[in-house]
Amino acid sequence: MDIDKHSNFSEWFSTVLKEAKLVDLRYNVKGFIVILPWAFKTMKLMYSFAEAELEKRNHAPVNFPVVIPESNLIKEEEHVKGFGGEVFWITHAGFNRLEERLALRPTSETAMYPLYALWIKGKSDLPIKMYQSGAVWRYETKATRPFIRGREFLWIETHDAFATKNEALSQVMEDIEILNVFLWDILGIPFIVLRRPQWDKFPGADDTYAADTLMPDGKVLQIATTHMLGQRFSKPFNIKFMDEDGREKFVWQTCFGIGMNRIYAALVAWHGDNKGLIYPFSLSPIQVVIVPIFKENNKEKVLNYARGVYKKLKSKGFRVLLDESEKTPGFKFNEWEFKGVPIRMEIGEKEINNEGVLIVPRDTGIRSFASLNELVDKVSKEGKEMMKRLKEKNWKEFEKSLKSASTFEELKKKLENGGIVRVPFCSLSHGIECYNKIKEELKAEVRGEKVGEGKPKGLKCVVCGKEANHFVYVARQY
């Protein structure tokens, strides 16, 4: 592949999606894609890692219907204002027109909360912490792109209810911790968590915190969000409990969305290089591919030896493939490199004589010899070290893209090369005019303030010059 990931990301991404057989775009419904096994196996692994983190923290799996009766969807006013325009509706069934339209869930608050109201009676029913893995549907009006913006996308959503505001607020912090573990520790995707401006939060939330990552073209992509819902849903949905003081009170709620399609896009974009995809060891459908190299006169000998290595790795639980197809070795090298298999083994006459194999990590391409008895340890070690290298490379690149500016002109200049620019800003509650000015003149967005970061002291807003109350992060976005 002769396409540069950074200077020509669109083309790089399209080529990888197609040539590595990650998606089939021939389904012919706008914004809907067929996710192929080479992508979906990895997405399932991603799901299992994320679900494990949620369950460690006492979230229980649940499955709610995809259809939401219109009367439920419209109960919370801002929510329906925010989503109303992008709902897919079911109006007919068989030969009948439905008396009440059914929405395909764009998100599940209004599906789940009527039941929460039935389930929650007393303090002993709280907290409720549930998660659901599945798809949601939104009639996006912006240009759709595979994985990055679709009309159907896969995610996990959690919906938690608590007796007190403080418990709900600390749940938001726990959600952010889950993102640190899942996105960074496990997937190696750099990101920052930002509290969104009030005018840019989830419809129906008190506050929205979002994880933004950066794509190779310098634009940010929102990949997860956690919302402090407060009591905005518990009131219209009448979710109450009897407190110790004998009074009925509305619960405090949070919800948390982990956007698997976009996270997958970020995974591909962050780790890949100009040779194609690179899958981290723990996430690849095939962790080790064995390529046998033989002549006509030693074919069986090489294959038998390779099968022995295959069995040994398989018995240790690795996902391994022995490529016995009729292609030439060079073809196989290129093909598996393009598909991002983290470790390749080459086995030929020389390796048999030395009682070992050649090990080649995908990222460096450097061949090294491993003897048969150190083989298993070496595979684990190479897998871990490769992930470490990928993370280091990603982190350096991410840090390089984080800039700061103290004037509007400086902000403008720094945005030209993409990335995220930190500036002092007047107000995330009332600064919408400054926000709009940045949006219109710089074609970029104020994404919000970083959780846990201090307030500016004695600095002026880069737009209006009034006292700055926040450091905010500005970037062009998907």
Next chain:
RNA sequence: GGGGAAGUGGGGUAACCUGGUUAGCCUGCGGGCUUUGGGAGCCUGUGAUCCCGGUUCAAAUCCGGGCUUCCCCA
């Protein structure tokens, strides 16, 4: 949201402007023979004009509409 480009076997393309032969080529897929340390070779078979309508003796080609994809800008 605005603009542009494009839809021909599974994939990539030629023919389209200037309507007319059996829709050509590369690749893939099936079969056969030979091949394996960085994208092998020969033989053979297979398979296509996005959908609806219009113009015409005749449409892949011209016109209108739809659907989808890609790119650029917002």
